Amino acid sequence: MHDIQTIKINLPGGIVSPGSLREILTVAHNAKVRHVHFGSRGQLIFRVNGEKVRFLERDLKIKQIRYELNADQYPNIVTSYCAEEVFRTGLWLHESEYHTVLDGFDYVPKLKINISDANQSFTPFFTGNLNFIASPEPHFWYLYVRPKQSNALFRWRDLIYTNDVARIAYALEQVLLDPQSTGQSEAELYREISRNNSFITQPAVQEVELPDFTLPYYEGFNRYGQRSWLGLYRRDEQFPIPFLLDVCELCLETRVGEICTTPWKSLIVKGIEEKDRPEWSRILSRHNINVRHAANELAWQTEDHNAEGVDLKKYILRYFEKHDTRTFGLCFGVQTRDKSEVFGSILIRKRPTVKLGKLELLPVYDLYFTENYNPNSRRYFPYEKGLMKNHLPNQLDRLCRKFNASRQTPKAAPIQAAEKTADCAQHEQYQCPHCFTIYDERYGDERAEIAPGQSFASLPDEYLCPTCDAAKSEFVKQETGEVMA
Template sequence: MEKKNLVRVFVKGGILSPGDFLRILTTAKELGTEFIHLGSRQDILFPAKDRSQALLENIFKSINTEYEVNEFTHQNVVSSYVALDVMPNKKWLVPHVYHHILDSFNFRAKHRINLVDPSQSMVPLFTGNINFIASTTDNYWYLYLRLKQFDNLPIPYSKVIHGYDLAKAAKALNDLDMNDDSLSSQDIFSVVDQQELNTLNPEEELKYPAPAFPYYEGLNREPGGNYWLGLYWRNNKFTVNFLIALCKRCMETNVGKISLTPWKSLIIKGIEENYLLGWEKLMGRFGINLRHSSLELNWHLPVLSEEALELKNYLVRALDQQDISTSGLTFTIKPNDDIYLFTSVAIEINPAEGEGSNTYNILYAKSFNPNSAEYLTYVKNVTKNVLPALLMELSVMYFDQIEDQPKSTPKKEVAPPVSVSESYQCKHCLTIYDAQYGDEAADIAPGTSFDSLPENYICPTCESKKGEFVKL
């Protein structure tokens, strides 16, 4: 099946509720499919028949979700929300910040847009054409362009932009034909300059995180005490019946969100410990394997490419026989140019001419860090049978270049103690904000003074603005 024969569901930011996911799954089942695919843009894909257009229109309108059928003209907005509570993150980048920004993207994107925290490594920084990267300043974001006419290298904007103005900047860029080769990066950024945006000079240049394999499978404990579950399918065919049961389990156990990763996997966060046995029973009933090796997990393949899947399976078997370590390395199989690399090693497929066999190129990211977006050629036009040996050579080369000297750890600044008597009360509903306890529902840590609350903080009861509170 080709991409043009699929329904593409744009899951904005990779975040959806179990109820909305359930409606998508039951619709897919009504249309006769037994499985869905996940895309690297955190979207959902499944086969559909042309006569289903009216049904699709009704379903996706009811859950306020964009979709496409038989075309490939728009893009999903990707975010690193999925990495919260799974990997390190900026302290200020909490769920409601993600939600507020994503909700402001109220247009259909024809360019790839990314919203990414550089502290984590699950969601790549620069797989978008328009990349917003979280800075060290609260709710200010770097802007990087990545376009083919600039050799696919990230080009930075001179300012950092406030989170609540990102949609305005993105909309201006989205309306522009950025693929016009006659436009320079200055021409494109001048469109951003013309918008009324809240900007600052960056405090420092963006530091690329060290490459790290993003573990994303199994039942794992969150910092807060609950658990997260990562699910991976070897062939990227996620069974509809199992996913329907999974959504119902989420709804029964107070799990409010399901997240999609660019690695074509699902993550369910906020699983309470007393419900673990029921989740394990669900996995066992459907025969779900949660113990794939890193050799299996650290690959990124294009959707629906049987050729890429077959090559991956061959290489995984061959490397497994050699007991080779690929810890820290990630791999892409690239059958065409319509894919943005975000792994440390890439294998390009050169189609055979006539009755000959395919040949392959191996590329690797500079310093094996895919965030550099700069790739070097290791070999060209080699045959399939020598690929495992060459990948083993690359893995040794990777470990040789790792610096093993310990880094000095800067002393942590200790925040001044907050007076336990500092309390503010909402004038409308009399709800009290006590600095001693913070506001757990809004991800405000205990010990946070009222003055330190973000300006967009609202009363958890009546949603009055921060300015409507009075000191007690």
């Protein structure tokens, strides 16, 4: 059996021209690749037999296509451009402003950068290290900074001018990735950046106001104005290359200039003229591409190129369909790997109960939900821990019902949604900042032979995180009942 290599190609802002995408797909197809996958940060990802990698890399370099092989050093820029026009119309933020910002990046960022319209909820706001959010003031942006491998999120003191977004991102990256700058306070970081650079700014006098989360139905043909847009979703997250090549050809023939990827691992094609609708339908029929899946199936985030997460999603959805579970207003994240990041108002985290070196055995699942069930919140609360897979769908159904009940009481305290956490105020909790595992003195740590009732302070200095082996000194004390993610 040949070894398999992973190729990742960033599509900046989640935007790609049909001609550029056709070039990438042709190179991949020549290397005997038959399917590609779109990542949650707008990447095109595919796997290739090891024996074909040398020829594939040669062709990518000839075409001057930037790529990464078995790496993710450059996590791409995410924008809400895919939602522009089709889900909302910005007060001042339009296609030209997005392109102005993206054109300013004359370097490839190593930090996660999000560029978002404040009036949409289709793309996440705070999953980046540098999160730019359009302010009510035309051409100025809020900036929320989250240092790498940290959950500390703070607002920059100033609004940033559109033409300076890339410049301040570069300046911050140089500082935040400098090992000698680790641990800088917000004030120190602000002073260092302001001392060494000059930007056009305005004072940011208040926090950004974000909308309540609603996930628009993003699949199928949908009319807007005199034209239509087409949303393409694949149940297994794999898009056949022959189908995508036909999509590119039709875009070029009908003068559709861009294809957008979304954080939901789908595609959106805007600007389809009414006269061209029949030809788009013929392409879908030719490749047996289904549209109009159930809305609850579209509200899931899984890790990139992770069949296990996709299979778990399908397993839970079968239960939801059988029991007619209402999931409107919720989205779900599935995390099966340490230190990966997914977006969701309800989070499912897999962890082993036994680790023998790199071997992980007897998996269980922990359930968390965000503050007010808003997936843009960085605050997660525990609901159930240590669930076996066969118990997971039922507990998720219960959590969905609690969410629906909470909608009857405006702004109900989120901690009340989980009966199991109602007494958290009397107990200290410490959390690993890397994998988010909680040490709760009520339960101790059975794997480390630590009995319930033992405080975190009394644990030996050699204590390690049971999930990722982080040192005790790295754990962070949490506020009452609060879990950060």
